[in-house]
Amino acid sequence: METAESKYQETLQSGEEKLLRFLHAFEAVQEHILLPRMNEVRDQLRTVADETFPQLLDETAALVPPASYSSAHAKLVESITCCAEASTVFLNGAGRDFPQAFLHSRAVWCRGLSLLYEIRAQLPVLRPYWVMPAARSSSATEEEGTSRSEPPVGFVHEPATETHTEYTLYVPEHYTKQKTWPLIVCLHGGYGHGNEYIWTWLRPAKSSGYLLLSPKSTGPTWSILTPPLDIRSIQAMLAEVCETYAVNYKQIYLTGLSDGGTFSYLLGFTCAEQFAGIAPIAAEFHPMIDPLLRQGKGKETPLLVVHGVQDPIFDIESTRAACALFKRLGYTLTYQELPDWGHAYPYKINEQIVLPWFASLAV
Numbered sequence: 001m002e003t004a005e006s007k008y009q010e011t012l013q014s015g016e017e018k019l020l021r022f023l024h025a026f027e028a029v030q031e032h033i034l035l036p037r038m039n040e041v042r043d044q045l046r047t048v049a050d051e052t053f054p055q056l057l058d059e060t061a062a063l064v065p066p067a068s069y070s071s072a073h074a075k076l077v078e079s080i081t082c083c084a085e086a087s088t089v090f091l092n093g094a095g096r097d098f099p100q101a102f103l104h105s106r107a108v109w110c111r112g113l114s115l116l117y118e119i120r121a122q123l124p125v126l127r128p129y130w131v132m133p134a135a136r137s138s139s140a141t142e143e144e145g146t147s148r149s150e151p152p153v154g155f156v157h158e159p160a161t162e163t164h165t166e167y168t169l170y171v172p173e174h175y176t177k178q179k180t181w182p183l184i185v186c187l188h189g190g191y192g193h194g195n196e197y198i199w200t201w202l203r204p205a206k207s208s209g210y211l212l213l214s215p216k217s218t219g220p221t222w223s224i225l226t227p228p229l230d231i232r233s234i235q236a237m238l239a240e241v242c243e244t245y246a247v248n249y250k251q252i253y254l255t256g257l258s259d260g261g262t263f264s265y266l267l268g269f270t271c272a273e274q275f276a277g278i279a280p281i282a283a284e285f286h287p288m289i290d291p292l293l294r295q296g297k298g299k300e301t302p303l304l305v306v307h308g309v310q311d312p313i314f315d316i317e318s319t320r321a322a323c324a325l326f327k328r329l330g331y332t333l334t335y336q337e338l339p340d341w342g343h344a345y346p347y348k349i350n351e352q353i354v355l356p357w358f359a360s361l362a363v
Helices: 004-031 035-052 055-062 067-092 095-118 194-200 202-208 228-244 259-270 287-294 316-329 347-361
Strands: 154-158 167-171 181-187 211-215 247-257 277-281 303-308 333-338
Touching (some): 004 035, 004 055, 004 067, 004 095, 067 095, 095 154, 181 228, 181 259, 181 347, 194 202, 202 211, 202 347, 211 228, 247 259, 247 347, 259 277, 259 287, 277 347, 303 347, 316 333
Parallel strands (some): 181 211, 303 333
Antiparallel strands (some): 154 167, 167 211
16 A cells, blocks of 8 residues: 555655756756857756756645655755756856856755755665765765764865865765775865865765865965965865864875866975875966976976866966976876866866876875
């Protein structure tokens, strides 16, 4: 006999399948933004969004959840609302208004992701979304530590203090202090935020057992003209995290996107002894980096540079010239040029290029 709970679960499963398709589609759109193809990208997203919203929201909101699911259900409805809004804002943004629309859609989308992640235990269809395919049957991603309160695991949001700005930390739910853990410092792009950029790193970090530290810049973007400002802030965060968690000091890695990539050069070369590898993505080779190179800073630290040929913001020729300079000066460089990529969020790049490179450094 079908119970109210089994009927609820059956309807919920259908909704999860629709939402999962949208999550993959919207993520892909954010990673493959190319201005000459924006109409094509919008059409692809609009097709998926029209098949998902508002029907999914109406159906989910109309469900009466069992008492044990009431809290999770409210968060699910809110998360679907966020996804629908993110899609609408993105699709309606055009011309000069598009950058602001994109930032807004990204913020709302990440709010939806955060809510979904909180209730992942109640959403079995969506659960695979949070881990890499190869890790979905692995005990390495078991969440045995989720119920512990000290030290916190999962997402930890720390407010600004006198010594550092706010930051978001991800600690794998199966964390234990019985071993040391690698840590990735990941820097957001201009006008971004750590609690948003960290989502580009969740799957590989959760699947492979890495801590993530995603800081917020002191200003709208990183203090590239006055590097000590953000360097001091990030150093204070790192000290705080390393005091609380069992971090492997020989496996602290640094990466960043766009302005965050540019600042990863400055931070990584200035504090080269602290990082086992530096991976700027879609970054500018800024004049502030030149004095560090003249001093040979970071020459022994492995460097991975990733850049898209179609980048409309930081020209590929500048990056090619910078990489030629690195090689001429004797830096330990790996250069990955992406023919079809522009200037966007690096989900697959982090998963398929950057994390494997970090992992190779520990062998």
